[in-house]
Amino acid sequence: xxxxxxxxxxxLDMDWWxxxxxxxxxxxGIQPWQSSAWVHTHPAGVDRPSSTDESTxxxxxxxxxxxxxxxxxxxxxxxxxxxxxxxxxxxxxxxxNIACDVRVDWSNPEAVTEEDLKQWATEFKHLVxxxxxxxxVSFKGLDPAEGKSFSIEPKPWFKEEDLFEGKEEDEYVDLxxxxxxxxxxxxxxEAIYGYWPGPGDLELVGVTDTGFWx
Numbered sequence: 001x002x003x004x005x006x007x008x009x010x011x012l013d014m015d016w017w018x019x020x021x022x023x024x025x026x027x028x029g030i031q032p033w034q035s036s037a038w039v040h041t042h043p044a045g046v047d048r049p050s051s052t053d054e055s056t057x058x059x060x061x062x063x064x065x066x067x068x069x070x071x072x073x074x075x076x077x078x079x080x081x082x083x084x085x086x087x088x089x090x091x092x093x094x095x096x097n098i099a100c101d102v103r104v105d106w107s108n109p110e111a112v113t114e115e116d117l118k119q120w121a122t123e124f125k126h127l128v129x130x131x132x133x134x135x136x137v138s139f140k141g142l143d144p145a146e147g148k149s150f151s152i153e154p155k156p157w158f159k160e161e162d163l164f165e166g167k168e169e170d171e172y173v174d175l176x177x178x179x180x181x182x183x184x185x186x187x188x189x190e191a192i193y194g195y196w197p198g199p200g201d202l203e204l205v206g207v208t209d210t211g212f213w214x
Contacts, residue, residue, distance in 0.1 A: 078102035
């Protein structure tokens with residue numbers, strides 16, 4: 001899909017996807033419901049949706065009758081969920097989600113060919129771009145390899161409205177507690193979010209040298 005991304009956000013171009021669905025139907029007879037799946041990776045970390053994933057499912061797929069979210073981690077762990085609308089007999093409609101099992105069929109070694117991989121690489125370069133930034137902060141810490149202090153030059157990548165939302169802090173702290181990790185350790189951030197903390201990342205989730213924000 002055409003999209004703009006950062007280490008902590010994704011903005012799917014749903015207008016592009018609507019046009020693509022028309023193309024898929026006209027050229028290949030693929031109905032829109034047959035492609036109601038959002039598949040993405042978490043390069044490392046836990047096999048569960050982040051708050052960004054939940055927002056994307058609500059904002060981009062919330063008006064679809066149903067949609068599947070599939071996450072694959074670098075370690076090969078899957079998370080899958082079906083979100084769908086149900087209309088009750090008295091006319092009220094509600095959104096539900098059901099966890100799904102993932103079964104990989106290895107019986108067809110040619111299911112993904114070298115040509116497919118080359119085409120996907122080309123599409124990735126053409127369709128995926130890095131988000132511009134509106135605001136940034138710097139990050140300082142300790143180099144775990146050298147034991148020396150260091151600083152990273154600010155690299156803006158997140159939006160102002162994404163800053164200091166309590167849900168980010170709560171999610172990070174809860175996950176650290178669940179996996180017995182130290183939230184002040186940048187390695188814990190990497191383990192959960194899949195990448196080493198960038199400029200302002202620890203501040204973004206509410207972790208500072210002196211503790212958490214009130």
